[in-house]
Amino acid sequence: MPSRPQHGQGPHVELVDIGKSFGGVRALDGISLTIGKGSIHALVGENGAGKSTLGKILAGVIAPDRGQLLIGGEPVAFRSPREAIVRGIVLIAQELSVAPALSVAENVFLGTEPRRAGFVARRALRRRYDELAAAAGFELSGDLPGRGLRTADQQKVEILRALCRDARLIVMDEPTAALPRSDADRLYQVVRRLAAGGTTIVLVSHFLREVAELADEVTILRDGHLVRTAPAGDETEETMLSSMLGRSLGSAFPARRPVPAQAPIVLQARGLSAPGVHDVSLEVRAGEILGLAGLVGSGRTELARALCRAQRVTAGTVSVAGTPLTGHGPWAALRAGLAMIPESRKEQGLMLGRPIAENVSLASLTRLSDLGLVRRRAERQAVARVLGQVGVAVPAQAAPVSTLSGGNQQKLLFARILLRGPRVLVADEPTRGVDVGAKRAIYELLTSLAAEGLGVLLISSDAEEILGLAHRVLVMRAGRIAAELRGEAMTEAAILAAAFGAPDAGTKRGA
Amino acid sequence: MDQRDLTRARASRALPSLRPSAAVATGLRRAGILYPFLILFIVLSVSSGPFFTKVNLLDILDQQSSTLIIAAAGTLVLIAGGLDLSVGAIYALAGVTAAHLALFTSPTVAIVAGIAVGLGVGLVNGVIVTAFRINALIATLAMSFVVSGLASLVTAGNLVIDYSHPGFADLARSSFLTVNTSTWTMLAVVVALGVVLSRTTLGRYIYASGSNAEAARLSGVRVQLVKLTTFVISGGAAALGGVIDTSRVLSAQASNGETTLTFTVLAGIVVGGTSILGGEGAMWRTVVGVLFIALIGNGFDLLGLNPLYEQIALGGILLIAVGYDAWSRLRQS
Numbered sequence: 001m002p003s004r005p006q007h008g009q010g011p012h013v014e015l016v017d018i019g020k021s022f023g024g025v026r027a028l029d030g031i032s033l034t035i036g037k038g039s040i041h042a043l044v045g046e047n048g049a050g051k052s053t054l055g056k057i058l059a060g061v062i063a064p065d066r067g068q069l070l071i072g073g074e075p076v077a078f079r080s081p082r083e084a085i086v087r088g089i090v091l092i093a094q095e096l097s098v099a100p101a102l103s104v105a106e107n108v109f110l111g112t113e114p115r116r117a118g119f120v121a122r123r124a125l126r127r128r129y130d131e132l133a134a135a136a137g138f139e140l141s142g143d144l145p146g147r148g149l150r151t152a153d154q155q156k157v158e159i160l161r162a163l164c165r166d167a168r169l170i171v172m173d174e175p176t177a178a179l180p181r182s183d184a185d186r187l188y189q190v191v192r193r194l195a196a197g198g199t200t201i202v203l204v205s206h207f208l209r210e211v212a213e214l215a216d217e218v219t220i221l222r223d224g225h226l227v228r229t230a231p232a233g234d235e236t237e238e239t240m241l242s243s244m245l246g247r248s249l250g251s252a253f254p255a256r257r258p259v260p261a262q263a264p265i266v267l268q269a270r271g272l273s274a275p276g277v278h279d280v281s282l283e284v285r286a287g288e289i290l291g292l293a294g295l296v297g298s299g300r301t302e303l304a305r306a307l308c309r310a311q312r313v314t315a316g317t318v319s320v321a322g323t324p325l326t327g328h329g330p331w332a333a334l335r336a337g338l339a340m341i342p343e344s345r346k347e348q349g350l351m352l353g354r355p356i357a358e359n360v361s362l363a364s365l366t367r368l369s370d371l372g373l374v375r376r377r378a379e380r381q382a383v384a385r386v387l388g389q390v391g392v393a394v395p396a397q398a399a400p401v402s403t404l405s406g407g408n409q410q411k412l413l414f415a416r417i418l419l420r421g422p423r424v425l426v427a428d429e430p431t432r433g434v435d436v437g438a439k440r441a442i443y444e445l446l447t448s449l450a451a452e453g454l455g456v457l458l459i460s461s462d463a464e465e466i467l468g469l470a471h472r473v474l475v476m477r478a479g480r481i482a483a484e485l486r487g488e489a490m491t492e493a494a495i496l497a498a499a500f501g502a503p504d505a506g507t508k509r510g511a
Numbered sequence: 512m513d514q515r516d517l518t519r520a521r522a523s524r525a526l527p528s529l530r531p532s533a534a535v536a537t538g539l540r541r542a543g544i545l546y547p548f549l550i551l552f553i554v555l556s557v558s559s560g561p562f563f564t565k566v567n568l569l570d571i572l573d574q575q576s577s578t579l580i581i582a583a584a585g586t587l588v589l590i591a592g593g594l595d596l597s598v599g600a601i602y603a604l605a606g607v608t609a610a611h612l613a614l615f616t617s618p619t620v621a622i623v624a625g626i627a628v629g630l631g632v633g634l635v636n637g638v639i640v641t642a643f644r645i646n647a648l649i650a651t652l653a654m655s656f657v658v659s660g661l662a663s664l665v666t667a668g669n670l671v672i673d674y675s676h677p678g679f680a681d682l683a684r685s686s687f688l689t690v691n692t693s694t695w696t697m698l699a700v701v702v703a704l705g706v707v708l709s710r711t712t713l714g715r716y717i718y719a720s721g722s723n724a725e726a727a728r729l730s731g732v733r734v735q736l737v738k739l740t741t742f743v744i745s746g747g748a749a750a751l752g753g754v755i756d757t758s759r760v761l762s763a764q765a766s767n768g769e770t771t772l773t774f775t776v777l778a779g780i781v782v783g784g785t786s787i788l789g790g791e792g793a794m795w796r797t798v799v800g801v802l803f804i805a806l807i808g809n810g811f812d813l814l815g816l817n818p819l820y821e822q823i824a825l826g827g828i829l830l831i832a833v834g835y836d837a838w839s840r841l842r843q844s
Contacts, residue, residue, distance in 0.1 A: 310729060334731035342729055349729070351722035353790060362719055363730040365712040372711045416730065 011073070012037040012169060012200045013058065013089075018067035020053055020224075022403055027053045028224045031067070035169075035202060035217075040195045042203045042211040042232065045221035045244050046407065046435035054221070055171045055204045059091030060084030088168035090161075092175065096154045098146045104153075105129035105142030108160040132164055137193050152183035159190065169200040176210060188214050206435050208237040220244055241436060252440070253468035254447040259288045264321065266455035267338065267424040269307060272316035276302035278479040279316070284424060284455035289446060291470030292459045293495045299479035300459045301343055304426045307457070308340040309333040321423055334363065337423035341413045341430050343459075349413050350401050357383045357397035359412055363420040386415040391441055407438025414445050424455040431465065443469060463492045475499050543784035544796065544832070548803045555806060559813040567809070569690060575805045576697035577602070577752030579798065582776045583704045584748030586797045587741040588647075589780055590708070592721035592789030595742060597636060597651040598749035599773035600658035605629045605750030606763035607662050609679075610671040618679040625754040626747055632658055633746015637739030655773070662765035673761040682758035693755045700748065705794035717741060721789030778825065779804055782832040804828075 011034045018031040028050045035041045043051040056062045057069070060078030069076050071087055078084045081091065098107050105125055106113070114124040129142040138156050149157070155175060162170050172191070176184040191214060195201050205211050211218055215232040220243045227243045267284040276299045284290045294300050305311040307318055310330045318325045320336040330340065342348035350359055360383045361368055368379045383397055390411040394404070401409060410430065417425055427446065431439045446469060450456050460466050466473055473485040475498035483498035485491075556563040581598050588595045609625030632654065639650040673679050685692050708714040719727035720734045728734050757763040783800025785792025804825060811821045 308729070329733065330729050331731045331733050340729055342725075347723075348725045349723075350726055351719055351790065354718060354722050358715060358718065362715065362727065362732065365715055369712045372713060374710060374712060374715065376710075420731075 010037055011035065012039075012071070014070040014073070015054075015058075016068040016070065018054070018057060018064045018069070020050075020057065020062070020064045020066075022053075026224050028057075028064070031221075031224075031226050033219055033226065033229060035200060037200055038195055038198045039216040040191060040201045040203060040214055042205060042215035042218045043221060044205060044208065044211055044218060044240055046206070046437040049221040049244065049435070050224040051204045051221050052173055055091065055173050055202060058084070058169070058202060059089050059171045061091060085165055085167070088166055089171070090165060090167040090169070091171040092155070092158045092162065092173065094174045096151070096158055098149060098154045098157050100145070100147035102146050103142060104140060104144045104146065104149070104157055107146050107157050108132065108142075108164055110161070112164065128164075129160075132160055136160060136163060136190070138190070150183070152186060155187060156190070159194070163199075167199065169202065170194070171202045171204065173204045174206070175203070176205070176207060184210070208240050211235075211240070212237060244436065252443075252464075254444050256289075256447065256469070256471065257287065257451050259285055259471055263287050263453075266321050267307070267457065268319045268322075270317050270319075272303070272306055272318060273314045274302060274306035274311050275314070276479050277306050280476075280479075280481055281316075282457075282474060282481065284457055286423075286453045286455055287450050288472065289450050289456040289458055289470045291466035291473040292457055292476065293461075293463060293466050293473055293499060294476035294482075295499050296461060298476040298499065300476050301428055302479070303476065304340065304428045304457070304459055307333070308338055308426055310340065310342075334420070334422070339363070339417050339420055339422035339425050341417065341425065341427040343428040343432065345406075345409055345413060350409060352402040353400050355398045356387075356394050356401055356404070356412065359401050360386060360415045360419060363416050382419055383415070386418045387412075389418055390415045390445060407434040407441075410434050410438060410442065411445075414442065418449075422454070424457070425449060426457045426459070428459045429461065430458070431460070431462070463495050466495070467492065543835075544782060544799050544803060548799050548806070551803065551806050551810070555810050555813070559810070562809070562813055567813075569694065571802070571805050571809055572697070573691050573694050575801055576691075576693045577756050578772070578776055578779065578805075579697050579801050580700045580748050580755070581745075581752045581772070582779045582797045582801050583701045583794060584741075584745040585776050585780050586785055586792055586794055587704060587708060587717055588745045589785050589787065590721045590789060590792045591717045591738050591741045592724060593640060593647040593738055593741060594777075594787075595636065595651050595745045595749075596648060596773055596777075597632065597655040597658055598745060598752075598776055599769040599771065600655040600662065601629045601632050601746055601749035602753035602756075602772055603763070603765055603769060604632070604658050604662040604665070604753070606753035606757040607665045607671055607765055609754045610673055610757050610761075610763035611665055613673050613676050613679040614671070618676070618681065621679060622682060622754050622758075625757075626750045629750020629753070630743055630747040633743040633749075634739070636746060637742035640742065641735035641739045655770075659765065659769065666763075666765050668765070670762055670764045673757075677761070680758050680761055682755060684759065693759065696751070696755065700751070701794065701798060704744070704748075708794050713737070713740065718790060721791075723790070775804065776801075778829050781836075782828060784832070784836065786836050787833065788836075800832075 013035045015031055015033045018028055019026070020028040031054060043054055045051045053062065057064050060081045060083050063077070063079065069078070076087060084090070099110065102110065108129060109125055114121045114128060126142055133140060133142065136159065138160065140153055140156050146157070159170065175187060188210070191201055191203070203211065203215060212232060212235065217229060218232045218235050218240065219229040220227040220240060222244055263285040265283050266286045269280055269282050272280045280303055282290070292300050292303070302311065306313050308330050309325065309328060309332055320338050323336060325333060325336050325338070327335075346352065357379060361379050364382070365374060368375055368382060380397060387394060392404070392408045392411045392415065401412065404412070430446070431442050434442065446456055446458065458466065458470055467490055473490050473495065474481050475483045475485065475495055477499055483494070485494050485498070561567055581602065585595055585598065605625040605628050608628050609621040612624050613621035636651055636654055639645050639654070640647045682692060687695060708717065716727065716732045716737045719730070719732050720737045724734050779801030780792075780797050781787055781800070782803060783796030783798070785796050807824060808821060810816070811818055
């Protein structure tokens, strides 16, 4: 429960019956909401629930189709972020924009530098930076170069930038998504201090614990509709979650089916070495989900890419269903029945500007064509079938992928795999950047794929996810398998111990 | 159904309440060069008597047949994420090779050999770009010097004249249904490559390779092989263009075409709206783009305008086209 008095200064922003559609899909419908001056107001919901869209409408990044925005009781219609900034509303987006070649102070005053005769007045700039940073309570030297700044410090730059433009309302879109816990705590202090100083904060987040700790009020969105706005003190993670999903949560993870004792080995690596991977051997059986845990940089992604021939292998062999892989490139692995869901869907997974159908069918075109000609009717039907299986409703198969939400984009990658029908799936961080509902759907997909006899290698930084889904866990450290955990030994503590290299962490392999 | 839904989807993305002109703007973006082309066509039809005649229109098509063939193949290269600056040089080398051989062998052998040379250079281009991972712009620029040099070697710097072997002229000059064979050849090539791009697995792989090469690779597309294929097609097309034009005038020299042709082709593709960055584009766009540029030239001729301004106009149009592409990408993201 927040201890300070609740926004006693009346409404800052009022939204009346706001509606917005993208590509025939209603992103927001009939949203009416009042945000109090100096309050911390959280917007929560699944990806695609409309919380980011609402934040962007507030900040003038996108314009609503319907409804009205009132600031201090006065109606406004922003046509650009610039117009919103003039009214003291600034959005800090998920993707931060700090110029690497400029210093922190220069970044903060970018475009509004104090000048003398056309030249930047450096001393004045430093003095104003120090005043600003002190007022915000930041300890961040203005002389540091933007290059190499930690994400948390980049966020401070963005916040200072907002403050020097006289922001009275800051919309923060998933500010802690990329932050380690300690930095997130530091950011919370900053947010509290800003609010105490009278700045209104709109916090778009899907970290419910963060919302419960930080916010004064919470607005829960579901499918573009407002479920309720309530004081954060009246909400718990569970109440928020069940309202976001529109159903009460059962167990977070679907039931695991035991792997039959005689299930054949579908993926086997022997002494595999590649850049970042040293002498790794592993086996995955049909129907098994093998979890691969480890710290970031421990070689998990490198191993996944080496297995799938996306990276050159320096030693060792990989066999799929008993047949050694031959040939180079992911093409050869896929032909043998080994498919991959890469860790970054935007950079390695999807063609964002191309139609949904083309993205889904890409790995299966040979089957959907005659003499090189794509059978378009067959393609359309096949794509519709797998989209149904993964639970993605699309306005049109010809619409570009960029019109879908993050969670649905991730599900498209599963649709592509389903259509291809491999024997082994290597899934690298398949739930990164997706919301609770999509996560749950992806868990069910992984479990059902395994139940159908696929071997699954699941890479995740989320220990809970690995423990909830995997039959068996390998932990990597410094490019090697540090431990194998089974049954009772599969605990978060054991994973962490092995990942950090503590002694007696599980059974050492090859011992 | 897909098409209509898509149009509706795009239209509703464009904030009808606040920006009524945006829906119109997205419609314009999809049609792109088509409207300027139609406007220019109508203006020329009205203002110049000789323009809208069968003779003039067929003449434009025939003059543009080699450019269109090369640009059609270049569209594949560009969409796959590549760039081929050696087409002008290949055009010249194939022309002189065919002309030279036509002096003492059958026209068929000469034509086949000319095209084979182009396919060979295209293969070399493709190997340099894909196997050695050298930037396509630099690789094909370097190759254009090499190929031009080879063409000079073949001719020893002279003009090759085939007036005494008129059989070689059949490729361009004979006609069917009052339309020249060169025009028919162009139509066949453009339609075939258009089908490849829009209907075949290779076409899909071309779009995928240019749109997101890593995603395509992980989906089992042999991206390098796809790119190499586009370079081979481009080399073959450039050679076919060179052979056709040589057959038309029954002579060839090593300095034929060269850079002017290369940049006319590239300008046509880009003005049509195919993205220089790969992943987006279409065959009809290239056809309209190339013909748009041709109409400007034809218009300058027919209306008796100072041809000096033609190049300035062309450059301006190219800048607008590229700026438009950049702007619409910006809006998309």
